[in-house]
Amino acid sequence: SSGVSGAQRRAQALRLGVLIMELEKTLQSGSCREKELKALEHQVLHLVTILKNDLSLLKTSSSEETLAVEEVLGSFDFLSHDLTADDDTSCLGSLRLKDSGISSFQQSTLKSLGLLSKDSQSASEEELVITPLTSGNWGLDQALETHLDICCILLQMIPTTDFSPSRRELLEEISIQTQVLDRVSCLLLETNDNISAEEILPKAQRSRDTLLFWQECVNSSSSPFFCHVDDFSRMLKKRYTHKVKAKQPGQSDKVFSRLLQQLQVACRLLPCSRSVCSPERVSVFQLSAYLKRWSFQDLGEHISRLSGEEYILSALNGPKRRRALNKLRGRGISELLPLGFTLQTLGALLIDSNHRVCKAASSCVCRAAGCKSFKNKAVVFYTESLRSSDVLIQLGSCLALKCLRATESVDHISDLWRSEDEDLRGAARETVLSFGKKGHEAFQRMDQLFTEMQEEAYKNQETEITIL
Structure with a gap:
């Protein structure tokens, strides 16, 4: 980190300041007061008291400061929220953009990113107060940026779903990130300068293998907190190729790239609105959170x-997919994580062009309903997939929920009744009716909705005729 310039440090501190501001604002404006969100809010406020509002970062020439803000602008094309701060947040160690010699072009860029309010009268009144925050450790600042951004993504996702198992999944992910921020706070309060992975990872994850692996990953980054994504991939190959039960050439590459992709997503089962801000690096806390998320x-x-x-996934996508479906039973099912990709593939096989494959897929998902951990994850995945813009994904997901007997999803399946696609409406009707009493009640509501929709269409038609 000795090769890091002052401008880079300032840009990094400003990015942390913006993320903290975004989190505080979202948490304070949110109507949801679940305990997990309260815990995150508490942790963010605690972190702010520990992070240094580093005034030395601001003692710069205005040209250097403009450079720092340009770096921030370059890094924040992913924030789309209005982050204008209240007047009372302006404090001594804040960067006021109107004092920083930023051009009106840059101000309009900030406006378009939602980092400045659009309705200010003139440039001279523009004011966005960002407090630059730093841990004083470049590597830890990098890792912290990743995890604050993951928290922002998860908080943006919560209002988009009204399915309680999905909310639970998101709140669990938020709890894992809250534990990361708690760990960061503890490390900041310790005065030890030579921190190793052994002190960062929770006791349960400190196996000799994992520690040696991470040690090799961070060799070239000179920080125990993060490594470059290429180093991570290279070390996976070096240390774990023997763990891949490779039955085909190139399979270990697939496994490692899948692991990296899974490790970097903000949520394992719900589609994320965007990817995390730092795809080029992996933090030690991402590795820890990933192991915790899958209970390894x-x-x-x-x-x-x-x-x-x-x-199994490659077999399900191959020409012998029916055989692979028939072989997938008991232990084979319980050993699936299952990944979103696996669930997506099973959903697609339920509407395969070969009728015998559909039948085998249906039997397979019905068998899988008996495995509780599979069913819980699959119900969240397929219920969220009902909102896809792709009719085939909606159709496969609806049929999967029928096989899983997911009565908790009945209202979301009923919503498909509004679809213009006849096959999808038929599948929704068939699925809902297969759910017994709860299904019949939902079917009656669907039927009433359909009648109202037809009446509305008829009225609109009459109005058109009258106008003509």
Whole structure:
């Protein structure tokens, strides 16, 4: 980190300031007061008191300061919220953009990113107060930026779903990130300068294998907190290729790229609105959160499981997919994580062009309904997929929910009755009616809705005729 310029440090501190501001604003404006969100809010406020509002970062020439803000602008094409701060947040160590020699072009860029209010009368009144925040450790600042951004993504996702199992999944992900911020706070309060992975990772995850792996990952980054994504991939290959039950050439590459992709997403089952701000790096806390999310202590053991699923996935996408579906039973199902990709593939096989494949897929998903951990994840995944803009994904998801007997999703399936696609409406009707009493009640509501829709269409038609 000795090669890091003052402008880079300032840009990094400003990015942390913006993310913290975004989080505080979202948490304070939110109507949802679940305990997980309260815990996150508490942790963010606690973190702000520990992070340094580093005034030395602001003692610069105005040309350098403009450079720092340009770097921030370059990094914030992903924030779309209005982040104008209240007047009372302006404090001594804040950067006021109107004093910083930023051109009106840059101000309009900030406006378009939602970082300045659009309704200010003139440029001279523009004021956005960003407090630059730093841990004083470049590597930790980098890792912290990643996790604050993950928190922002998860908070943006919460209002988009009204399905309580999906909300639970998001709140669990938020709890994991809150634990990361808590760990960061603890590390900041310790005065030890030579921190190692052993002190960062929770006790349960400190297997010799995992520690050696991470040590090698961070060799070239000179920080125990993050490594470059290429180093991470290279070390996976070096240390864990023997854990991949490779039955085909190139399979270990697939397994490792899938692992990296899964490790970097903000949520494992729900489609994220965007990717995390730092795809070029992996933080030690991302590795820890990933192991926790899938309840694994050891990375090698997890890679074995993942390679088994990757092998099944390639068989399900191949010409012998019916045979692969018929073979997928008991233990094979319970050993699936299952990944979103696996669930998506099973959904597509339910509407395969070959009728015998559809039948085998249906039997397979019906069998899988008996495995509780599979069913819980699958119900969240398929219920959220009902909102896809692709009719085929909606159709496969609806049929999967029928096989899983997911009566908790009945209202979301009923919403498909509004679709213009006849096959989708037929599948929704068939699925809802298969749910017994709860289904029949929902069907009556669907039927009434359909009658109202027809009456509305008829009225509109009459109005058109009258106008003509």
